[in-house]
Amino acid sequence: MVELVREALHSSVTDPRSASMNFLNEVASRFPAAISLAAGRPFDEFYAVEDVERYLAAYVGYLRAQGMGEAGVRQAILQYGRTNGQLGAMIARMLEIDEDIRVPAESVMVTSGCQEAMIIALRGLCAGPEDVVLAAEPCYVGFSGAARVLGITVVPVPETAQGLRPETVARVAREVRASDRRPRALYVVSNFANPSGVSLSAGMRRGLIEVAGDQDLLILEDDPYGLFGLDDRRSPALKSLDTDHRVIYLGSFAKSVFPGARVGFLVADQTVVSAAGQRSLLTDELSTVKSMITVNTSPIAQAVIGGVLVSCGYSLRTANREKIAFYRRNLRTLLAALERHFSDPAITWNSPSGGFFAVLDAGVRADEKLLELSARDYGVLWTPMSFFYTGGGGSHAIRLSCSALTTDQIDEGVRRLAALIAGVRS
Amino acid sequence: MVELVREALHSSVTDPRSASMNFLNEVASRFPAAISLAAGRPFDEFYAVEDVERYLAAYVGYLRAQGMGEAGVRQAILQYGRTNGQLGAMIARMLEIDEDIRVPAESVMVTSGCQEAMIIALRGLCAGPEDVVLAAEPCYVGFSGAARVLGITVVPVPETAQGLRPETVARVAREVRASDRRPRALYVVSNFANPSGVSLSAGMRRGLIEVAGDQDLLILEDDPYGLFGLDDRRSPALKSLDTDHRVIYLGSFAKSVFPGARVGFLVADQTVVSAAGQRSLLTDELSTVKSMITVNTSPIAQAVIGGVLVSCGYSLRTANREKIAFYRRNLRTLLAALERHFSDPAITWNSPSGGFFAVLDAGVRADEKLLELSARDYGVLWTPMSFFYTGGGGSHAIRLSCSALTTDQIDEGVRRLAALIAGVRS
Numbered sequence: 001m002v003e004l005v006r007e008a009l010h011s012s013v014t015d016p017r018s019a020s021m022n023f024l025n026e027v028a029s030r031f032p033a034a035i036s037l038a039a040g041r042p043f044d045e046f047y048a049v050e051d052v053e054r055y056l057a058a059y060v061g062y063l064r065a066q067g068m069g070e071a072g073v074r075q076a077i078l079q080y081g082r083t084n085g086q087l088g089a090m091i092a093r094m095l096e097i098d099e100d101i102r103v104p105a106e107s108v109m110v111t112s113g114c115q116e117a118m119i120i121a122l123r124g125l126c127a128g129p130e131d132v133v134l135a136a137e138p139c140y141v142g143f144s145g146a147a148r149v150l151g152i153t154v155v156p157v158p159e160t161a162q163g164l165r166p167e168t169v170a171r172v173a174r175e176v177r178a179s180d181r182r183p184r185a186l187y188v189v190s191n192f193a194n195p196s197g198v199s200l201s202a203g204m205r206r207g208l209i210e211v212a213g214d215q216d217l218l219i220l221e222d223d224p225y226g227l228f229g230l231d232d233r234r235s236p237a238l239k240s241l242d243t244d245h246r247v248i249y250l251g252s253f254a255k256s257v258f259p260g261a262r263v264g265f266l267v268a269d270q271t272v273v274s275a276a277g278q279r280s281l282l283t284d285e286l287s288t289v290k291s292m293i294t295v296n297t298s299p300i301a302q303a304v305i306g307g308v309l310v311s312c313g314y315s316l317r318t319a320n321r322e323k324i325a326f327y328r329r330n331l332r333t334l335l336a337a338l339e340r341h342f343s344d345p346a347i348t349w350n351s352p353s354g355g356f357f358a359v360l361d362a363g364v365r366a367d368e369k370l371l372e373l374s375a376r377d378y379g380v381l382w383t384p385m386s387f388f389y390t391g392g393g394g395s396h397a398i399r400l401s402c403s404a405l406t407t408d409q410i411d412e413g414v415r416r417l418a419a420l421i422a423g424v425r426s
Numbered sequence: 427m428v429e430l431v432r433e434a435l436h437s438s439v440t441d442p443r444s445a446s447m448n449f450l451n452e453v454a455s456r457f458p459a460a461i462s463l464a465a466g467r468p469f470d471e472f473y474a475v476e477d478v479e480r481y482l483a484a485y486v487g488y489l490r491a492q493g494m495g496e497a498g499v500r501q502a503i504l505q506y507g508r509t510n511g512q513l514g515a516m517i518a519r520m521l522e523i524d525e526d527i528r529v530p531a532e533s534v535m536v537t538s539g540c541q542e543a544m545i546i547a548l549r550g551l552c553a554g555p556e557d558v559v560l561a562a563e564p565c566y567v568g569f570s571g572a573a574r575v576l577g578i579t580v581v582p583v584p585e586t587a588q589g590l591r592p593e594t595v596a597r598v599a600r601e602v603r604a605s606d607r608r609p610r611a612l613y614v615v616s617n618f619a620n621p622s623g624v625s626l627s628a629g630m631r632r633g634l635i636e637v638a639g640d641q642d643l644l645i646l647e648d649d650p651y652g653l654f655g656l657d658d659r660r661s662p663a664l665k666s667l668d669t670d671h672r673v674i675y676l677g678s679f680a681k682s683v684f685p686g687a688r689v690g691f692l693v694a695d696q697t698v699v700s701a702a703g704q705r706s707l708l709t710d711e712l713s714t715v716k717s718m719i720t721v722n723t724s725p726i727a728q729a730v731i732g733g734v735l736v737s738c739g740y741s742l743r744t745a746n747r748e749k750i751a752f753y754r755r756n757l758r759t760l761l762a763a764l765e766r767h768f769s770d771p772a773i774t775w776n777s778p779s780g781g782f783f784a785v786l787d788a789g790v791r792a793d794e795k796l797l798e799l800s801a802r803d804y805g806v807l808w809t810p811m812s813f814f815y816t817g818g819g820g821s822h823a824i825r826l827s828c829s830a831l832t833t834d835q836i837d838e839g840v841r842r843l844a845a846l847i848a849g850v851r852s
Contacts, residue, residue: 002644002671006700009711010553018714041506049486049503052726053479060475077475078686080467112538112688112720119719123575127436145718149549150576218428245428260504262538262724274432285435288444292571293545293719294538298688300478301724 012148020387021141023368031375035413038381040194040356040401042255043330046323055307056300062310081299083287085110087306091251091265093314099226100240101249107269107283109290110297114224114252114264118187119146120293121220121248121266124286125184126152133220134172135187136164138388140194140222143187156390157186161350163200164188166207173215185218185248190238191226192355195388195399199353202235209238212246218270224252227320228327229354245270248282253305255356256316256323263297263305327356327403330410334358334402337414347421349400356403359385360417364424366398373420380416438574446813447567449794457801461839464807466620466782466827468681469756472749481733482726488736507725509713511536513732517677517691519740525652526666527675533695533709535716536723540650540678540690544613545572546719547646547674547692550712551610552578559646560598561613562590564814566620566648569613582816583612587776589626590614592633599641611644611674616664617652618781621814621825625779628661635664638672644696650678653746654753655780671696674708679731681782682742682749689723689731753782753829756836760784760828763840773847775826782829785811786843790850792824799846806842 006014024038063073076086088108095101111117122133129151135143137156147154157164157172169186176183188208191199200208212219221238239249249267257263268282290296312319335358338349342360349360364370366384374380383401385394398417402410432440450464489499502512514534521527537543548559555577561569563582573580583590583598595612602609614634617625626634638645647664665675675693683689694708716722738745761784764775768786775786790796792810801807809827811820824843828836 002639002642002696004696004698004708006698006704006706006711008553009550009698010715012718013550013711013714015714021717022714044501044505047500047504049500052482052503056478074473074475075470077478078473078684079470080680080685112542112724115717115721116538116719124435124439127434142718142721149715149718213428254506258504259506260725262720262722262727270428270430272430272432272435278432280432282430285432285439288439288441288448289436289575291447291541292438292568292575293542294688295541295568296688298538298724298727299686300727300730301688304726 012145015148017141017144017387020368024371024383027371027375028381031379031381034375034379034381035409035416036381036404037400037402037413037417038383039404041404042259043326043404044258047258052304055304055311058307058311059303062306077299077303079299081296083291083296084108084283085265085297085302086299087265087302087309090306090309090314094309094316095267097315098317099237101237101267103267103269107267107281109266109268109283109286110302111264111266111290112294112297113254113262114222114250115142115146116290116294117250117264117266118143118220119149120286120289121185121250121268122146122150122152123289124282125218126150130181131184132176132181133185133187134169134176134183134217136189136193137390138195138385138394139187139390140189141388143222144390153181154390155183159193159196159198161198163198163204164208166204166211169208170211170215173211173217183215183217185220186212187220187222189222189224191223191235192228192352192357194225194355195357195383195385196359197350197352197355197357199235205236205238205241209241209244209246213244217246219247220250221247222250224255225355227256227317228324228356230328230331239267256320257305257308261301261304263301329407330402330405331355331358333407333410334400334414337411340411341415341418344425356401358400360398360400362396362398362421364396364421366396370424374417378416378420380413380420382417438571441574443567443570443813446794450797450809453797453801454807457805457807460801460805460807461835461842462807462830463826463828463839463843464809465830467830468685469752469830470684473684478730481730481737484733484737485729488732503725503729505725507722509717509722510534510709511691511723511728512725513691513728513735516732516735516740520735520742521693523741524743525663527663527693529693529695533693533707535692535694535709535712536728537690537692537716538720538723539680539688540648540676541568541572542716542720543676543690543692544569544646545575546712546715547611547676547694548572548576548578549715550708551644552576556607557610558602558607559611559613560595560602560609560643562615562619563816564621564811564820565613565816566615567814569648570816579607580816581609585619585622585624587624589624589630590634592630592637595634596637596641599637599643609641609643611646612638613646613648615648615650617649617661618654618778618783620651620781621783621809621811622785623776623778623781623783625661631662631664631667635667635670635672639670643672645673646676647673648676650681651781653682653743654750654782656754656757657779665693682746683731683734687727687730689727755833756828756831757781757784759833759836760826760840763837766837767841767844770851782827784826786824786826788822788824788847790822790847792822796850800843804842804846806839806846808843
């Protein structure tokens with residue numbers, strides 16, 4: 001019987017950061033009764049299974065109303081389809097209504113979740129080992145993981161409590177160039193980032209666009225949580241400020257609709273010019289990569305999302321009123337619970353203005369050993385912030401998520417966490 | 427306005443073979459009335475849109491019958507799910523019934539189409555530039571394209587009219603090793619290959635398994651067309667002969683169900699041993715890669731395929747009786763039309779024993795220029811075989827596909843093709 005050597009597999013398989021996430025899942029499965037302040041998934045009682053059929057029917061109805069015959073509808077839902085998908089016009093309309101982003105329908109590529117959008121953009125932009133990407137750190141593990149699969153170096157740009165400073169981005173970009181590498185893009189979550197909860201101020205947004213121009217960078221803007229601010233104030237999407245076409249926008253329907261569709265998208269309205277002078281759209285160039293990863297995004301899944309968009313008049317902001325209220329209440333509950341259960345002034349936390357996450361500086365080493373103890377003896381799970389750093393950092397910090405719980409669970413989870421930390425510190 | 431330099435994008439974007447496939451699509455769109463002997467997609471009148479809801483309901487019914495409550499069903503369909511998917515047991519059962527392949531459910535990973543299965547297997551197995559894969563040539567463009575996205579070298583092993591000779595595989599593997607590279611796996615389509623239509627004889631199958639052992643190779647067995655033989659004789663899947671666990675099986679539901687689900691799978695029941703002596707299943711190791719490409723395969727799409735499997739008693743062979751008859755008739759029609767319309771003994775073709783494709787040696791240069799002439803003046807499309815070779819080859823050969831047409835269209839398409847070639851040769 002053949003036995004494969006684990007160390008001979010690709011480094012993205014054996015990377016210790018993958019092991020970390022596996023450890024988290026494994027602890028969660030060993031202590032199923034523990035309250036999970038680790039799980040960042042959306043709450044799952046907003047939709048019923050029957051909604052899938054309803055939205056599918058809404059999309060089919062839309063296609064028929066456009067004059068499409070039965071053969072056309074059948075092909076649209078059951079056949080292979082256009083590599084870049086069939087929802088471009090609907091998504092462009094949604095972006096204009098919800099985000100004041102104006103882009104042509106043909107610049108939208110529908111992807112198998114936002115994860116695929118990241119890997120496609122990374123693959124297209126980075127041609128060789130000298131091409132690197134910058135990313136705000138702490139960084140979403142899906143982005144750094146996608147880069148690892150492709151062997152692309154991610155250069156961290158330290159995020160501050162106030163967001164990502166444009167001057168720091170410029171400095172890191174210059175350092176990268178000085179080391180004979182080419183910084184191709186900056187990855188940033190504009191609102192209520194995972195894991196930090198931090199958002200970019202309006203001034204920073206303008207500054208980042210400017211730095212991208214100065215440093216010849218593209219920006220990969222990821223905004224899965226933007227709908228879920230604590231109040232109705234909105235900061236402009238980087239893409240809405242992007243007069244120079246520096247921003248590739250990465251979109252997700254996992255939080256605004258539901259994760260089970262696995263539909264995301266990217267907008268790449270940049271012009272590409274070949275040595276022979278031929279001009280094309282970056283989205284069209286990237287379709288070659290998409291075709292070699294998943295051929296196209298499941299038309300059935302696209303149809304469900306299309307049905308949602310048709311049904312809500314292309315405004316996810318409108319469609320998500322109930323969810324927005326729910327996540328606001330949960331985040332307020334989390335912040336109030338931290339206030340209630342932590343009285344030691346040495347222990348601090350941030351106060352994100354929206355989203356699913358907050359970060360606690362626990363004053364103790366928040367490592368896998370503490371997590372195991374926490375799950376076993378205190379019945380609460382959380383995520384060590386060190387998982388989100390490439391070269392060390394976050395060793396005493398904890399990511400707390402409040403998206404998948406009831407308010408009672410959040411309060412009780414934080415109470416248990418406070419008991420754990422008090423126990424360890426005493 | 428930023429302009430990106432096309433030549434600075436990744437080579438998988440700018441590779442001339444991508445341009446070839448784009449050219450084919452572009453010609454097809456310019457001459458929509460032409461009969462397409464190029465399109466290898468399944469015929470699309472076997473299912474109606476309503477079947478999607480029916481199969482979804484069948485899967486939900488199955489989950490409920492297993493005792494799953496509403497919350498569980500809702501999570502299964504609408505939430506993120508297990509990275510490796512939820513159809514492992516059903517697919518293992520189907521493989522046993524249809525293919526005499528016996529594998530544990532946990533060795534199955536559900537993927538976003540077979541394309542993703544290829545890219546995941548390639549990524550996991552190839553760690554550095556010294557790791558290469560062998561592939562039968564002419565080669566399916568999806569496989570060579572996936573390797574290009576990852577920068578993995580594909581070393582061609584010439585296929586003969588009788589299939590892939592084990593001794594040739596052994597020779598190429600030795601040559602690769604002699605050049606200080608490591609041959610990790612051999613990619614082969616066991617039945618009615620795309621593009622050549624060629625199948626492996628039973629002896630070759632046993633020989634390939636033996637060579638894989640001798641040369642320490644894995645085999646990536648791809649079998650999207652195996653159901654569609656001209657008669658009921660079946661050759662054993664390489665995976666069914668795989669007592670030594672050398673074969674990773676790649677599966678597709680695109681032809682046996684419909685492409686719009688975009689559900690495929692891989693079976694990797696190999697044991698992986700770490701330096702520390704820990705043992706794991708290759709499928710579980712590969713799940714790290716899967717999680718960084720698409721997180722997991724759309725549970726909605728999985729549910730539709732699960733509903734099909736439940737409804738057919740886990741036998742796609744049984745469920746596909748009507749399709750099998752249809753594709754048999756189409757391939758027989760293609761071969762008869764070639765007989766009827768080509769009388770010049772200098773022009774020859776092969777006679778595949780099943781599948782969607784046959785190859786014509788046209789006796790003239792079958793390049794993009796001829797294809798354009800063919801579409802414009804003769805109203806027939808086909809695929810130059812040169813598209814399927816890495817380093818030249820197939821310059822005078824044509825791939826003919828008969829899957830997406832009626833018998834009348836096939837006959838008329840071949841008649842037009844004969845007129846084209848007669849015109850060029852005269």
